[in-house]
Amino acid sequence: MDNLLSLESVRVELKRRGLPSKYVERVVGELQDHRADIVEEQRSTCPDGRAADLLAAQRLGDPKALADLVVSQYRARSFSGRHPVVTFLLAPIPLTILAWVAFVVICLALVNVVSRILGDSIVAHPAVAWGAWSLYYAGMFVPPAITTVILCRLASRSGRGWPWMCAACALVALLALVYQSSLRLPVEPGTGHFTIGLGLSSQPFHFPQVLQMLVPIVIGVFFLWRFQSRRRILLPL
Amino acid sequence: MTKPRSNPDFLNGVPELVILQLLSRKPMYGYQIVQSIRDSTDEALKFGEGCVYPVLHKLEKDGVLASRREVVNGRSRVVYRVTKTGNKRFARSVAKWTQIVQAVNQILLGEQNGQPSLA
Numbered sequence: 237m238d239n240l241l242s243l244e245s246v247r248v249e250l251k252r253r254g255l256p257s258k259y260v261e262r263v264v265g266e267l268q269d270h271r272a273d274i275v276e277e278q279r280s281t282c283p284d285g286r287a288a289d290l291l292a293a294q295r296l297g298d299p300k301a302l303a304d305l306v307v308s309q310y311r312a313r314s315f316s317g318r319h320p321v322v323t324f325l326l327a328p329i330p331l332t333i334l335a336w337v338a339f340v341v342i343c344l345a346l347v348n349v350v351s352r353i354l355g356d357s358i359v360a361h362p363a364v365a366w367g368a369w370s371l372y373y374a375g376m377f378v379p380p381a382i383t384t385v386i387l388c389r390l391a392s393r394s395g396r397g398w399p400w401m402c403a404a405c406a407l408v409a410l411l412a413l414v415y416q417s418s419l420r421l422p423v424e425p426g427t428g429h430f431t432i433g434l435g436l437s438s439q440p441f442h443f444p445q446v447l448q449m450l451v452p453i454v455i456g457v458f459f460l461w462r463f464q465s466r467r468r469i470l471l472p473l
Numbered sequence: 474m475t476k477p478r479s480n481p482d483f484l485n486g487v488p489e490l491v492i493l494q495l496l497s498r499k500p501m502y503g504y505q506i507v508q509s510i511r512d513s514t515d516e517a518l519k520f521g522e523g524c525v526y527p528v529l530h531k532l533e534k535d536g537v538l539a540s541r542r543e544v545v546n547g548r549s550r551v552v553y554r555v556t557k558t559g560n561k562r563f564a565r566s567v568a569k570w571t572q573i574v575q576a577v578n579q580i581l582l583g584e585q586n587g588q589p590s591l592a
Contacts, residue, residue, distance in 0.1 A: 273504035297521015309527035
């Protein structure tokens with residue numbers, strides 16, 4: 237019974253410290269197999285099942301020390317696990333900027349292709365106008381959303397957990413708050429205008445910018461909820 | 474009964490070498506690996522046996538080992554085996570370990586360039 241409790245305490249500790257559930261179950265499963273082998277080994281010399289269980293618990297090692305080793309070895313497996321400061325504090329801002337740049341480049345490539353197909357009639361084409369405004373508004377939300385999802389998944393898979401995830405989301409949200417863009421569709425070829433930059437609007441709580449900030453926050457809250465719900469464990473009575 | 478004290482020296486790169494050596498002979502699961510270490514060293518290396526699993530998992534993530542759940546003696550166990558990458562890494566680790574042991578032995582055992590050995 238004590239051994240079962242000590243393995244359960246390992247499971248609880250590993251989940252508390254942010255390791256993915258699938259990996260935690262794998263580790264605990266192998267420890268349970270090992271425990272069974274030790275008990276089987278002791279069966280001939282130690283017919284008392286409880287004594288065999290206690291010996292198995294001792295041989296497996298201190299649950300806290302074991303959990304510490306499992307967590308440190310798991311985190312050492314990935315760059316984000318080994319370098320959380322770089323990944324979750326330094327990288328979010330340049331990553332988000334890179335995401336915006338990539339999005340703009342893709343949009344420009346798309347515009348180039350469409351303009352080659354339609355020629356000068358692109359200016360008056362209603363579907364093109366609709367597409368341009370869709371891409372314009374998507375540019376406000378999609379790049380920071382993608383960056384946030386990537387960072388949240390990294391935090392989860394590297395075993396670094398919710399504090400680093402929240403820090404990364406906060407940084408992306410701050411950057412999203414100060415992202416500004418403007419679009420003026422052309423009335424004649426070559427008269428269109430598209431700008432992006434960083435800055436705070438002169439209007440207090442300029443609505444698009446606050447919405448931009450909310451997207452990474454909502455995504456972060458979703459991942460936090462998912463993380464917390466997976467950590468909830470019913471301990472055996 | 475006192476708890477066996479984990480040997481902290483065991484956690485400094487030696488486990489990888491020992492595990493690769495054992496698995497290069499034949500595939501094993503965690504309990505077999507620990508038993509082999511105990512038998513081969515006459516229990517000179519003492520450690521919490523559960524510690525072997527995070528080391529195995531890290532080696533697997535590095536591509537040095539591969540694992541599969543198999544039935545062994547009527548029980549389902551996760552069996553580990555060395556990959557080709559693992560064999561190469563093992564050869565490098567052995568060469569490095571031999572170099573280190575020779576260097577340490579030179580300091581501990583003998584005179585070097587007429588200088589007295591360490592007291």
